[in-house]
Amino acid sequence: MEQSHPEPKPFEFDIGYEQAYKEVDPGDDGVDPDDLGETAGDGVVEPGEKRRIRYPVGENYLGDPVEIPITILNGKHGGPTVFFSAAIHGDELNGVKVVQEVADRYTPAEIHGTLVCLHVCNVPAYEAQQRYTPIYDQDMNRSFPGKERSNTTERMANAIYRRFVSKCDLGIDFHTSTRNRTTIYHARADLRNPDVERLARAFASNVVLYGEGDEGSLRSVATADGIPTITVEMGRAHRFQPILIEKALEGVESVLAEYRLLPDEPVHWPGWYKTTSADSEKRWLRADIGGLVDMQWGPYPFVHEGEPICTITDHFKRTERVVTAPFTGIVVGALENPVAAPGHPLCHLLRIEPETRDEIEREIQQGEFDGYRAHGDAWLEE
Numbered sequence: 455m456e457q458s459h460p461e462p463k464p465f466e467f468d469i470g471y472e473q474a475y476k477e478v479d480p481g482d483d484g485v486d487p488d489d490l491g492e493t494a495g496d497g498v499v500e501p502g503e504k505r506r507i508r509y510p511v512g513e514n515y516l517g518d519p520v521e522i523p524i525t526i527l528n529g530k531h532g533g534p535t536v537f538f539s540a541a542i543h544g545d546e547l548n549g550v551k552v553v554q555e556v557a558d559r560y561t562p563a564e565i566h567g568t569l570v571c572l573h574v575c576n577v578p579a580y581e582a583q584q585r586y587t588p589i590y591d592q593d594m595n596r597s598f599p600g601k602e603r604s605n606t607t608e609r610m611a612n613a614i615y616r617r618f619v620s621k622c623d624l625g626i627d628f629h630t631s632t633r634n635r636t637t638i639y640h641a642r643a644d645l646r647n648p649d650v651e652r653l654a655r656a657f658a659s660n661v662v663l664y665g666e667g668d669e670g671s672l673r674s675v676a677t678a679d680g681i682p683t684i685t686v687e688m689g690r691a692h693r694f695q696p697i698l699i700e701k702a703l704e705g706v707e708s709v710l711a712e713y714r715l716l717p718d719e720p721v722h723w724p725g726w727y728k729t730t731s732a733d734s735e736k737r738w739l740r741a742d743i744g745g746l747v748d749m750q751w752g753p754y755p756f757v758h759e760g761e762p763i764c765t766i767t768d769h770f771k772r773t774e775r776v777v778t779a780p781f782t783g784i785v786v787g788a789l790e791n792p793v794a795a796p797g798h799p800l801c802h803l804l805r806i807e808p809e810t811r812d813e814i815e816r817e818i819q820q821g822e823f824d825g826y827r828a829h830g831d832a833w834l835e836e
């Protein structure tokens with residue numbers, strides 16, 4: 455990637471579907487209002503412009519266009535092009551709020567490069583407030599890069615990938631845990647790839663889990679295409695969790711600083727930084743009896759070896775199974791729906807070494823972890 459004052463250039467996305475895209479109120483971002491409305495033909499966002507569009511990627515049962523909201527901010531100064539995507543899973547809302555804020559808070563005058571904000575990728579799933587595309591339960595995050603002549607979800611994924619993502623230099627895809635579970639705020643990244651490692655480090659989350667990503671996920675496909683991409687996992691579905699959203703916005707700003715899109719901003723350092731490798735110890739603790747689950751860990755997502763994580767009881771309280779931490783670690787993910795059958799995941803635990811443990815305990819003392827208890831991310835007490 456070019457680091458020395460690259461020339462600003464237009465961001466071009468072509469119109470691949472039958473219908474024209476629409477533009478939304480320009481505000482005062484330097485777009486001529488006469489340019490708005492239905493636009494046919496090639497879309498171009500010139501340097502110094504910020505445009506808000508509804509881009510058709512398919513049709514619904516009424517034959518009306520399925521349009522995704524996209525903001526493209528092309529900075530006055532040249533630099534890399536970064537995408538931010540949310541709601542590839544339709545009920546994962548924290549990222550939708552992050553992308554709304556990213557799209558709103560920066561101006562073309564201050565950005566050196568281009569921001570491509572894909573506010574809601576899977577519109578049918580978002581409208582239904584469910585994870586997968588309705589009816590056929592297709593997972594958009596297994597459908598990239600998609601195909602023009604394939605199922606509904608692959609077609610939408612293809613439009614998003616080809617028209618927008620493929621024109622970017624790097625990107626961040628926002629997710630939450632799936633329904634009935636929650637997850638600690640962390641990034642997922644293929645840390646063997648130095649370009650991805652740079653991005654993950656710049657995002658400055660405390661925890662980064664190593665992994666190539668599933669086949670057909672936006673992260674794995676874009677990364678394999680030379681567009682370093684990380685996934686951010688944050689909290690639970692169906693919620694806005696302000697503490698986590700604020701952390702993610704700081705992470706985005708740090709990434710923009712690292713890649714010189716905001717050349718005067720500092721890159722953040724998260725305080726402590728835990729990455730895993732392929733052989734790091736992380737384990738899903740699973741139920742081996744069925745029954746009612748009382749979570750006992752908390753309020754902080756941190757347990758010492760031997761401490762109880764939860765107790766499973768039968769309805770008569772005749773059987774009781776205490777599940778304890780096999781090692782000291784961070785609770786990366788946890789069950790929220792409090793019933794279990796044998797094999798159900800209860801808790802995803804990541805081993806922490808003594809130095810990191812000391813750092814985490816210091817942060818707990820200082821109240822840095824209190825955010826997890828406030829603002830609807832209670833983990834335990836809700």
Ligand SMILES: [Zn+2]
Binds near residue numbers: 546630
């Ligand atoms: Zn997701």
